[in-house]
Amino acid sequence: MSTAPPNSQGGLLKTLYGGSSDSEDESSSESDYTTDDDDEEEYSDSESSSVSELPDDEPAPPPPPMRPTNGKIRVHWTKSDDDTDISNFDEELGPPALEFPFQLDDFQKRAILRVSQGESVFVAAHTSAGKTAVAEYAIANAIKQGGRAIYTSPIKALSNQKYREFSEKFDSVGVITGDVSINPLANVVIMTTEILRTMLYRKDESLANIKTVIFDEVHFVNDPDRGVVWEECIILLPPEVPMVMLSATVLNYREFADWVGRTKQRTVYTDQQSGMEMRKLLNLVSKALILRYDEMKASEAPNNKQSGGKGKGKGKGKGKGKGKGVHRAPAPKMPLTGESKIRLETQKLQAMIKSLQADDKLPATVFVFSRARCERYAMGMPHLDLLSGSAERSKVHVFLKEAFSKLDESDRELPQIQAVTDLALRGIGVHHGGLLPIVKEAVEILFSNGHIKVLFATETFAMGVNMPARSVIFSSIRKHDGSKFRNLLPTEYTQMSGRAGRRGLDSVGNVYILAAEELPDLKSLTSTMTSKHTPLQSQFKLTFQMLLQMAKLTHWKAEDLMSRSYLENARAMQLPTAKRDLARLRRKQEGLPKLECVLGEEDMHHYTQLEMKSRHMASDLYSKLFNTDHKKVFCRGRLVMVYSLPDIKASSPAVILGASAPSMSISVVQTIDVLVALRRPVQDSSPAGDSGYTVRIKNLPVKSGLLLVTDHALPTGVDFSDSFGLAREIRRCEEEGQYDEPLELGKNLKQIQTEYFETLISVKDLTKEKMRSKCHRCHLRQEHFDLVVEEGQTEQDIEDLQFKIDDASLYLAPARERMLRVLVDLGDLDKNSMQITLKGRAASELVLGDELTLTELLLDNVFGDADVPSCVALVCCFACDSGVSQMSHEAAEALLPPETVKLLEKAMAMHDKVAQVLTKERVETDWTEFDRQLCLGIAPLAHAWAKGVPFADLMTAEPIQSKEDEEVYYSLWKPGDKPLQEGAVVRSIQRCDELFRRLGKAAGVMGSTEVVEKVEECRDAIRRDIVFALSLYLDQDGQRQPKPIDGSPDAEASGTTDVQ
Structure with missing residues (x-):
């Protein structure tokens, strides 16, 4: 394998750029075990089937519990590598699978050494610390062994970025997203965690010969909606496949790693030394901040001294203090209005940016916790020009022209593209979820190569790869988290501030906090900077899709997932000793003397x-x-x-x-x-x-x-x-x-x-x-009484331990029973055998959207009788992005033809039917989220898109007309309404396409060729123009993009970056 394969200089970007699976570990210490004196049959795994007995489309069965060794039970499954001696790193590693052009940090060496030994590792480090080097070595090591590697990312955009990055380092790279599948059998394949989960459930052929799986951004386990996916993937992965888990600094990384090790029955090695260095640094910064804070506060205080104490005032005031220089309290400040506040903040930001430019501290990322403010700040600096001259401006212009060249002329004239282009030609960028995907990618590429000097971004940008800046500015340390305003959490602050300082280029990174009106509260500020990070917490939850997938498998049950989840970690830790104690109690029960009483x-x-x-x-x-x-x-x-x-x-x-x-x-x-x-x-x-x-x-x-x-x-x-x-x-x-x-x-x-x-x-x-x-x-009363009490207490102890071991003690066991009754009521499971039915198999294909309601609609053949625009309008209601401004159902129906309205009414009736079953079986339901699964407000937009209306017209407040006929649509939003966000609209239509693809699979399971054909017609109607523009990280043939041009930041230099 070539460590740095040659790259061609053609295509779009040229314009801009120029282990061991043994259960026992020899290094395990005595403290990892507890004594066990029971027979081995108590831990027999005779009921487990071998992998060779599995159906071809079924994942490997869960690993059996490890048998006691030398009379001891394994209780700890993680090993800290923080103090491991690496003085002989080169000798211990041997011929490296991948060489790096810079000096590795100690934590990287320790992790790489374990990876080379086939072990699983958990690396927790702050942003830009160099975790990716460990992932790259794991990939190279897998390829060296003749195997393949999987790299998972939390979002599709990050998958595309990683595809480009890895394509510059490895010869055979593939990527799988919802709408793109390039080289799925490559040596290294990038995909989202959701896609890996789907592949694991069905034992996809793409998983053949996998030697390692890298989980990036593992702290996403804390995500309330998606965290369960990470747990499912870790549980379903074969135990012999080592994992590399990369995470931001978290409080309980060892506890999480211990859960992974116990679940897979293999040791997991951990290292968070770099995170500790970051904490020491932030503590030093906070101490310096207190001193500086006091100075700034003092400068703000009014001058309390008398001026001219002995002078004779000549003022004409009539007060008693006339001419005596007596200090008068300043008039209280009037609170600024929203517009005035934004103008003041913009002015101060512009002054700060100019100062950073003069001090050679650009590029800078300005984190703003509002999409609207991102744009307001950037657009509020019309005279700020940060590019070095006409030559650099010309490069940016040519790149953007080529980047958008494959779009329709009307799409190239979109106000968003025009605005972003104007900003980029002055070295300014904007990045948030409301932008079109192709626009975000263009901004990312320009920023990563130093042509965007100041980027106004929301916090999701901190998840991006290899895009640090010399400076980071926080527009505020408060944000709205969807329910309330609060201060930034320490984890959030560290994740974003970690973007300050380019590894190998800057000795330090600069972090600034904007205080436009008044200084933030010192206590809150220091707490945000130096408090302990948020711990990893299980977000495991049962879903109907999970139960349907488990019902399709032979050697897996829902209880297997539940019992191995991070949610049940405390229970899992106690299970080995509980089984041992149960065996002891049963032997004790057998040995108790029998009560022989003449009285009875x-x-x-x-x-x-x-x-x-x-x-x-x-x-x-x-x-x-x-x-x-x-x-x-x-x-x-x-x-x-x-x-x-x-x-x-x-x-x-x-x-x-x-x-x-x-x-x-x-x-x-x-x-x-x-x-x-x-x-x-x-x-x-x-x-x-x-x-x-x-x-x-x-x-x-x-x-x-x-x-x-x-x-x-x-x-x-x-x-x-x-x-x-x-x-x-x-x-x-x-x-x-x-x-x-x-x-x-x-x-x-x-x-x-x-x-x-x-x-x-x-x-x-x-x-x-x-x-x-x-x-x-x-x-004999006393003796017999003692014997009866002993018998009863022993029996009770056995029952308690048996319940603890039994699946009935699982936290989600009652919820599982109620949800299974729902599936039985709806006909997805057979009432007597609890086997999955044909309807249930169809529902199991709908991994995106409301599988219960959609399956009812499929069974009712609503798609076969409806026209294509109506079908698109309906399905898009199940795929609506939360960022799309919603109109009322009544307003939506007024913009749709009668046949489409009838279709939506039928969907609402089916949705209500499912709700009634959930209520009947007392399933705990977030009804707000349940109602959000069917968002009728997007139906007019989706209907118009399927009719051929240009994307630019969807975004306008003027009446729009279909290309196919003379039908004129009313405007989808009125002047004064909250404008539609182009990025959210694109995501909704893309999700609609993915949901149609799933519906086609479900219809195929049910044998409905008519619906399968209708689904393809619907996909053909919506897969067009800017909504499905190919990623800039991929070319038309799916080949990798060229390397940056000369003069762009060289990330191959050595060194470490700190924050100041």
């Missing part, structure tokens, strides 16, 4: 139940009575029955020697001191008849040790220091039946609350019932 075993069990019920009732009763005026019943000499004694489970007669003081505090334990008269077991009694002994117990808890307060006390004159004498008195009272008479309710005790009065009566009734039992006077 049933009688003893019934007597034990009465005793345990009495204890439960007495617990609250006596602790309540103890803290009232009636505490005198716990006087010295009172006869009581007690339990909770060492090694004895039965209750025993005792006498109170003293009691603690009453207290109303819940934290104070109420106790008594007692002397207990106990009987020796029959086999231990002496021939002389000495069958008893006494025990003095101090501080016996009233709540958990006092069974019964009798109505009797020892006579006065008893010597409480004489234990033998007290024992004789206790035996006498017991023989006389005094311990069988509960406390009577005298007049002075009837003032207690009614519920306690009733409890006292119940205790008395239970005591009488116990007295009637033949077991009460039996000399």
Whole structure:
């Protein structure tokens, strides 16, 4: 393999540029294990099938739990590489699979060394720290071994960027996105995590001979909507495939890596040293910031000194301070309006940019937390020109002209393209989700090669690859997260500020925070910069699509995914020891002596139940009575029955020697001191008849040790220091039946609350019932009682552990049962066998959109009878991007023909039917999100697009007309409305096309050739013009793009970048 294959200089961009899978690890330490003395059959994996027995289209079964080795259970599956010695790195690595033109950092060396050994690694480091080098080496190492590698990215745009980047380093590169599949069997294939999940479910042939999988941006596990996909992929991957997980700095990276290792039954090596260096640096920065902050605050403070104290003022004011130079408080500042505030911020930003230009600190990225403000800032600097001269301006002009040359003339005249072009010719760029994909790519390419000097971007740009700047500016440290305004999280701040400083080119990176009106709160600022990062948290959730996919498989169940999810990590950690303890308890249960009672075993069990019920009732009763005026019943000499004694489970007669003081505090334990008269077991009694002994117990808890307060006390004159004498008195009272008479309710005790009065009566009734039992006077009562209690407690412990091990204890088990009932009600699963039906198989193909409603519509043949524009309008409602401004259903229907409206009404009826089933089965549902799955507001736009209306006309506020006929559409939005975002519209139509592709597969499963043909007609109608313009990172033949021209930033230099 060539480490740096030659690249041609043709095409569009030339214009601009010029392991080991063993379960046991020899390096595992003693602390990774816990002892186990059970037989191996407790961990037998005999029920697991081999991979060779699997159907061709089914993923490998989940790995069985590792058998105990040397009597020990593996409890820790991660190893920290932070302190691993790498002084002999070159010797240990051997001939490298890939050479780098710069000096590797220590954390890179450690990770690369583990990758070369076939191990899985988790690398957590801040942005621009150099994590990609580890990924590149893993790819090269897989190819060196004659295998292939998969690189996953969180978004499609990032996949295209990585395709271009890797094409410059490796000979055989492929990419798979929703609408593009280039060289899917290449040595390295880039795809989104969702696509990998789909391929894993169906065991796609593209997964053959995979030697490593790289997960980029693993911290996306925290994403509430998409985080579950990362967990699914990690669980479904064959355990023998090593993983390289790249993440931003997170708090609990070792815990997450430990989960991965336990799930795959192999060690995962971790390293976050670079993140710790970043934290030390930010702490130093925050200390310097406090000093600078105090200086700036002081400069803002009004001058409190008197000026001209001895002068004679000549002013004409009539105040008493006339001429004395007395300071007058400044007039309070009027709050700025929205427009005034933006103008002020724009002016200060422009001044800051000019200052950075003068100090040679460009290029810069300005992070703005609003798409509209991104554009307002950029457009508000019409006279700012940052390009070096006409030569550079000419390069930018030629590149943009060629980049947009394949678009229709009307698309090239789009206001967005014109505005971005004008900005780029002055060295300014804008980047946010509302831009057209081709426009965003053009801006990215210009910025990455230094021709955009200042880029106004939303925070999603921090996810981009290899696009650092010399400086980063935050327009604010507050953002709206969809529900409220809040300060930036430390993880967000680090991710964005990490873009400051180009590795190998800048010794430091510069980070600035704009304070247009007033300084931000120092406490909030330092907290944002230096607080601990957000931990990784499982977002695992059950979906109907997941249940349908599992129902199609033979060796997988939904419970397998659930039990192995990060959500169940704590449970999974306890499972090995729980299984060990369960085996021990079963052996203990088998070894317990059998109860042999001449009076009848049933009688003893019934007597034990009465005793345990009495204890439960007495617990609250006596602790309540103890803290009232009636505490005198716990006087010295009172006869009581007690339990909770060492090694004895039965209750025993005792006498109170003293009691603690009453207290109303819940934290104070109420106790008594007692002397207990106990009987020796029959086999231990002496021939002389000495069958008893006494025990003095101090501080016996009233709540958990006092069974019964009798109505009797020892006579006065008893010597409480004489234990033998007290024992004789206790035996006498017991023989006389005094311990069988509960406390009577005298007049002075009837003032207690009614519920306690009733409890006292119940205790008395239970005591009488116990007295009637033949077991009460039996000399074997204590031994038999202890045996019955031991049997019961052991049985309960076994049941508790069995439940913990059983799938019924899974957190999502109740939700799973309810969701399965929904699938049965809708006919996707067979009621009796719970096997997937033909309808269910069709629904399983709809991995995008509302699979339940869409399957109902397919079954009702609504697509076969409708025209193409109506079908497009309907399907686009299930694929609408959240960024598209929504009009009301009524307004949408007014812009559509009657046949389309009927189709939408049928879809709403089906959607309501599904909602009724969800309600009936009590499935927890986010109804706002459920309603958003069917967005009728986009239907007129999609209908017009399918009729051939140009994209430019879709964006206008003027009436639009179809190319195919004389039909005139009303404008899709009126002047004054929130304008449509071109990028969101494009994403909606692209998702619509992908959903049509899935619908075609579902229709094929159902054998509906008519619908399959209709689907292709619909796709042909919408796949056109700028909406489906080929990515600038790919050429028409899907070949890689050339390298940058001379003079663009050279990323091959060595060195590290810090932030200042």
